[in-house]
Amino acid sequence: MSQPFSHNHSTSNNAYQRVRRLSQFMDNAIPIPGTSYRIGIDPLLGFFPGMGDYLTAFVSGYIVLEAGRLGVSRFTLLRMILNVIIDTIVGLIPGIGDLFDVVWKANAKNTELLEKQLAAPETREKADWLFLVMLLVIMASLLIGLTLLSGWIIVSLIQASPFL
Numbered sequence: 001m002s003q004p005f006s007h008n009h010s011t012s013n014n015a016y017q018r019v020r021r022l023s024q025f026m027d028n029a030i031p032i033p034g035t036s037y038r039i040g041i042d043p044l045l046g047f048f049p050g051m052g053d054y055l056t057a058f059v060s061g062y063i064v065l066e067a068g069r070l071g072v073s074r075f076t077l078l079r080m081i082l083n084v085i086i087d088t089i090v091g092l093i094p095g096i097g098d099l100f101d102v103v104w105k106a107n108a109k110n111t112e113l114l115e116k117q118l119a120a121p122e123t124r125e126k127a128d129w130l131f132l133v134m135l136l137v138i139m140a141s142l143l144i145g146l147t148l149l150s151g152w153i154i155v156s157l158i159q160a161s162p163f164l
Contacts, residue, residue, distance in 0.1 A: 012070055016118065019066045023111040026059060043101035046091050053091040056101075057143055060084040061136060063110050068132035072117040077127050080110040081135050085142060092146065 027040040045052035064080045072080075087106035091097040 023107040027105040071126040
């Protein structure tokens with residue numbers, strides 16, 4: 001897609017370019033030989049149990065934060081956060097989550113949403129900072145809750161193991 005800025009705002013343009021590069025790195029940096037399909041570092045980080053998925057969620061949260069700074073609407077921010085939450089929750093499932101990360105590409109989806117919003121600035125109402133912070137706190141709370149739940153499940157399985 002073409003660059004969505006009709007006039008030169010260097011700060012906004014720099015932020016937009018950072019988001020595009022980061023999204024590309026996370027979701028489409030590595031070509032699969034013999035195909036036109038690409039993967040990024042996101043599914044590869046998913047192979048590190050637990051921490052890889054949380055790291056990618058943190059990076060994805062940064063993309064949402066930049067989108068908020070660039071002035072996307074509340075509805076678009078909600079969609080972006082939902083993409084990240086789906087990516088993170090399904091990504092936590094061993095094996096299946098790694099395969100899901102290859103095809104879901106939340107960062108690429110979010111960058112596309114950002115591009116659409118920036119291409120039509122007159123049709124959107126910008127989200128306020130309080131709303132953006134609230135969304136990011138909700139996302140962080142969900143991730144912390146998932147971490148605690150995962151830890152509890154692991155401890156319960158270990159305690160219930162007949163081998164200990």
